[in-house]
Amino acid sequence: MNVVTETPKKKRETSPWAVLAITLSAVFMQLLDTTITMVGVPSIQADLGASYGQIQLVVAGYTLAFASVLVLGGRLGDTYGRRRMFLAGMLGFTLASALCGAAPDAITLIAARVLQGLTSGLMFPQVLGILQVMFGPAQRAKALAMYGATVGLATVLGPVTGGALIDADLFGSGWRSIFYINLPVGILALALGLRMIPESRAAKASRLDVRGAVLLTAGLFLLVMPMVVGRDQGWPAWAWICMAVSPLVLAVFVRAERRHSAPLVDLKLFRQKPFTLGLAASLVFFTGIPSFFMILVILLQTGLGYSPVKAGTVTLGFALAMAVGSARSAAVAQKLGTRILVLGAALMLVGQAAVMAVLYGTGTSLSGWHLVVPMFVAGLGGGLFLAPLTHVVLAGIRSDDAGSASGVLATAQQVGAALGVAVVGVVFFGLIGANxxxxxxxxxxxxxxxxxxxxxxxxxxxxxxxxxxxxxxxxxxxxxxxxxxxxxxxxxxxxxxxxxxxxxxxxxxxxxxxxxxxxxxxDDFNRSMRGSLWWHLAVFATALALVSRLPKVELAEGHGAGAA
Incomplete structure (x- = not known):
């Protein structure tokens, strides 16, 4: 994806920081919706009579659809205009949010969530492209740090925000308010975006790789969907067949990309070891965070009987610590360079191990406040990892390749989130029955x-x-x-x-x-979460091992993705 841009002349000078605020509000809203539904799981189940598998689809269906469209969405922005695609995606996302809020049954809600994900995938990749246009090399690192912090905070603030909205029961809407809240934000972002975001596109846009997009989407859905619904269906033969076929479809995708003159994913990126390691670490790390919050919120609400707002409040320490870690990440990165990711992953691993220790130690005497310190440690690690992640992974990428690389990175993160929810759902809900x-x-x-x-x-x-x-x-x-x-x-x-x-x-x-x-x-939910956390420990240990292999590079001010 070529990010060299040609921008039309503007009648007025547009503040890049104002554009950053508009685009990051969209990023925050999109990624908030990956976790905001988790605190509403018991309410949605009770109201719509949804099964565990359907609830997993409400969460994973969004992230999977999001991931499937990201790279294609970036290419559409390069070809037809990033501002145009951003606003079209925002409009679709806002309408899909209204459909989610009005869903009369679980199937309708799942379909609306998939539509939400598709429109998010159209909107999200335009953000980095727009920032490439708006910011020079000297300011780009700071903008990317704010982008990374927004990604991290939005991911973990979902339970807090969702809990507060459900407890407030605005206009008697209950859990539906977690979707309706997107409407005023989306409308405002549309109005400001129309006025303030300049249009930009690639100077030489490539033709769309529709075949690659179809193969990638099919391969991902064939892998994740059976994992989500297979347990509910008693693991029928079709589930195993789909998972077996998925690697073959993805292999066909890779082969097709090698032969395509303008591939959806430029496979030459993977020849750069730092990018490949960072990408793999990012995917692995994101399998852990949303899936952890999903089972934590279920433990708090179903196991401890907490209200949505009380359950969300337990996660607040993680969010506050992540804000601290994100705010300090630039200063820490100046001293540690790429090793900041090692520190972040290590703190996350320690925090998760401490959560497990608390669950073992308290048993049925567990209370939410017991988790405050472990969650704070994990959140601090999350902030130090996620805020500089985009900057670190894309630091060595040429300007001409930055658009494609950022699209692949965002796709890996959302695929990781969907896979994590699917895998942990199988483990956690299976353990509930076994225990x-x-x-x-x-x-x-x-x-x-x-x-x-x-x-x-x-x-x-x-x-x-x-x-x-x-x-x-x-x-x-x-x-x-x-x-x-x-x-x-x-x-x-x-x-x-x-x-x-x-x-x-x-x-x-x-x-x-x-x-x-x-x-x-x-007792059952405590045991089941402890069993699931072994998987999370393995995930974050793997992420730690991957980023430990990154070359130790100093991150100078302004040296970011696309820097000249």
Whole structure:
């Protein structure tokens, strides 16, 4: 993608910082939507009767569609004008957000989220191209640092923002407000963009590689989609076939790109070791962040019974630390150069290990404040990693290749996010079912003590305990967590039909619903998150290993992507 541009004469001088503010507001809104839905998972499930697989698609469908269009979107901007494509994408994103908010069922919401992702992929790659035009080499590094910080903060502020919006219940909209909030932001960005963003395009735009775009999209969807919905469907044959075919389709894509005169992805970029290592580290790192917040928010809301805003508040320490890390990243990078990514990945790894240690140490006594310090450490690492990432990865890329390289980098990040959600969904939700028997057994002593205190005979206690264990196991394996299994209905019916006194029945029901179920659920979700975090530790350790192999290069002021 050639980033040498020709910009029409403007009637008035446009402040590059004003354009930066407009474009970064769009970036923030787009990337916020990768995680803002996570805090709304329980509300969406309860309202729309969505399965775990459908909820994963609400999250991963957006990021996957986003990733599939990014490189093509950049090429469209080079050919037809970056301002034009940015505004067209913003318009489509705003309309798709309205459709998400009005979705009557899970399938409609998933389709609207995919449309959101497609329009985001059209808009997002124009930002770096516009910044190339607006900023000279001396200011570009600072603009890129602000861009990197925006990417990181938007990714982690989703749960906080979503929780606050759902709790506020604006106009009775509930979880739908997390999508409706995009409407005023999108309309304002459209109005200001029309007035202030200058048009630019590549001086010599290449023809579109439609075949490459189709192959890349097909290969990614064939890989991720079965991973998301396969568990819900009992891993049917088609899921395995799709995942097996995906590498073949991607291999065809690579072969087609080698033969194309104007490929969608310039494979010569991968001959540069620093770029390839940085790209791989970026993809791996992004598999960890959104997927971590997805299971954390589910643990907090479903396991601990936190409200959306309270669950979001627990993540605030991560966001604040990321803001600190992002703000200090430029100064740290002046001392450490590319080694700043090593420091960031190491702190993230330490923070994640500390989260796991807290979960092991507290068990069912877990409270949100226990996670404040580990989350702060992880957030500081995230800020030091993500803010300079774009600058570091693209530092050695020629100006003529910067547009293509930045598109590939953004694609890798969103593919990583989608893959992470898919993989962790399989692990986490699978562990919830696998751990159910052990968690219900852990709650049994407390349940028996409550039943004894209620005055229930021993034989009746045995039936209640057995029924509770069966019910809990069935609930943990249910596709729709909002649906009450028949075994649970049978337990309730047996207690209601018991000849015991009404006050005894009330105490028995309270012992099951208010004591045993919350204890077992928290134990189950705690164990399942601990198991999932082993995967996260491996992810961030891999990212650390990759960036450790980057050559130690000083990052001089103004030496960024596309710098002259």
């Amino acid at each position: 159910a028997a052990g968690s219900s057994a852990a709650a049994t002593p407390q349940l028996r003590a409550s039943l004894v205190a209620a005055g229930l005979p021993t034989e009746a206690q045995d039936r209640v305990v057995e029924g509770f264990e069966t019910c809990f196991d069935d609930q943990a394996h249910a596709e729709d967590p909002a649906e009450t299994p028949e075994s649970c209905k049978a337990v309730a019916a047996e207690v209601a039909a018991s000849p015991a006194a009404p006050e005894v029945k009330a105490k028995v029901a309270a012992a099951v619903q208010d004591v045993a179920v919350p204890h077992a659920r928290l």
